[in-house]
Amino acid sequence: MKANVLFGLGDLRLADIEKPAPGPGEVLLHIGACGVCGSDIPRVFTKGTYRFPTVPGHEFAGRIVGLGPDTDPALLNRKAAVFPLLPCRNCPYCEIGEFALCDHYDYMGSRRDGAFAEYIVSPVWNLVLAPDSLGFEELAMTEPAAVAVHALRQAGLDVGDRVFISGAGPIGLMLAYWAKAWGASRVMLADVDATKLAFANELGFTDTFNPLDGSAAEWAKSLTGGLGADVAIEGAGIAASWENCLRAVRKLGRVVLMGNPAGGMALSQDGYWEMLRKQLTVRGTWNSSYGSSPRNEWRLVVDSMASGKLNLKPLISHRCTLDDTFEALRMMRERTQFFNKVMILPSGGEV
Structure with missing residues (x-):
């Protein structure tokens, strides 16, 4: 072959x-x-x-x-x-x-x-x-879509949550699709690549922001009544992206680390303070859930695509x-x- x-x-x-x-x-x-x-x-x-x-x-x-x-x-x-x-x-x-x-x-x-x-x-x-x-x-x-849904489950996504996603690549966009399907009231996408944001806009995700243009945290707060996102997911594997998530999320918010880093991930003192003073929940996510459990995320993805809920x-x-x-x-x-x-x-x- x-x-x-x-x-x-x-x-x-x-x-x-x-x-x-x-x-x-x-x-x-x-x-x-x-x-x-x-x-x-x-x-x-x-x-x-x-x-x-x-x-x-x-x-x-x-x-x-x-x-x-x-x-x-x-x-x-x-x-x-x-x-x-x-x-x-x-x-x-x-x-x-x-x-x-x-x-x-x-x-x-x-x-x-x-x-x-x-x-x-x-x-x-x-x-x-x-x-x-x-x-x-x-x-x-199915594989990347299962990775995305696993990350949202790690975040404990609830109906009405406002979701900030740092990284608008394929899995970032899959996260956006899932968050919308699960009842998020707002889906915000941030990326330093303007072409990725333009592509996201074409797909119907209009709350997009380039952190090179200013503070992603202030932008997220402006869309959420000054509070910040309920959930932030880091999908770029870059230290600056991680810090943007810590700053963009509200007090008592949840942050999920999903992006695979290409190098070291240093955290500034201010970023560390964000976790402490906001009492954030920070979780990692890895791969997806598979097996005979009713939480088989691969089966969920295939069934959602087959029913037309996920395109x-x-x-x-x-x-x-x-x-x-x-x-x-x-x-x-x-x-x-x-x-x-x-x-x-x-x-x-x-x-």
């Missing part, structure tokens, strides 16, 4: 590799779409994966075209998104169903081969089955094939164009 294989830092090449075969309790998926995550850029160009060679890609969906031994034949030809984390099932966190916190997990696209390819094998447990009415591009955004297709700004994947990633790294969600279609989107 064709796959984009990372042989070393910056060395991503289209290659012919052996098509995987499903084992017991596994299926073979023909990949319909794979999104490029922001974490894929440093993974390909600067950090690397956990071994070389590796096929990157963890935001994907496809059609089940092969079954391993003792696998339910009813799964054949079904569409599915795939939870890319493979938990050990033995550590204390797996025992309580917190699989994203597993001590000894494996992960498609970084620790084992992922979905910048035509086919991939997945355990049945990792499948999130979907109706045929949903396209592969939508299903491929993420407008977030896609670029589509590419396996042949031009490296050029698309280089464009993202060098920011030669505006982009939001970049989608790889290994078979032209038809499976």
